Amino acid sequence: MTDKKPHKSVTILDLQKMKLEARKITMLTAYDATFARLLDSSGVDVILVGDSLGMVVQGKQNTLSVTVDHMAYHGAAVSAAVSHAHVTVDMPFMSYHASVEDAVRNAGRLVQEGGAHSVKLEGGKERAETISAIVNAQIPVMGHVGLTPQSFHVQGGFRVQGRSDEAARRVREDALAVQEAGAWCIVLEGIPAALAREISEELTIPTIGIGAGNGCDGQVLVVYDLLGMDEDFQPKFVRRYAEVGRLVRRAVGNYIEEVRCGSFPGEENSFKRAPARPKRVAAASAGAGYGPGDTSAA
């Protein structure tokens, strides 16, 4: 890594000021230290350890099987590698639904074990009390309304929300309730662009959109989607900035070919034996740690 990292951490106050100054907020997901380091040194404002890891890391069809242990594990890996961005960790399904006490305790775990600077949870009016309680425990909360992936079965899959007047009113009321409850920021996912713009103008906290048009105060994408890791996944709301999936396939193909034909490893990748020494010197240094496991004398 040659990139120089900026050292001041982005705070929720910095991010709220960005809304006031009409500067767009950038947010991307990361699930491990390598990606987190790359995103952080590229200057992204917020890194989200999303429960989307259930799909893109664990290979599931939705996010419902992700646990607090999983989020704490991935949060710790990401936060260890980040020195600039604000780190938000998702609260997974059922970690804040059964009781407010549960929610506060689990949010605390994501801060203490996962290194979260704030936590994100899904839902509107029905989560107001939970959001307030977590904020009262001095943990900043990012809300998430509209298409909420943890409502997969209730919403009938991943479907755009707020299309009718009545549905739009509900999304707007949910966003307002989340702000009233004390959230510092809110994700608007999978709603019409015009509705997202109206909500963004109405709220005083920053809105971060995904599949919600460009009227939001910031944008978020799953980093694997932006990089084109899965060549078959091309939803309307994603713009691909690279074709990393194709690149990986080509690189791995080259590796396989070169191993099979014997051109890898080359001489430049191989270690040499120590030069032969006169017998008397060799005997004097016997047992001095110059054994077969030592690769330092390449």
Ligand code: KIV
């Ligand atoms: O889990 C996630 O990655 C998310 C974003 C898509 C907003 O919640």
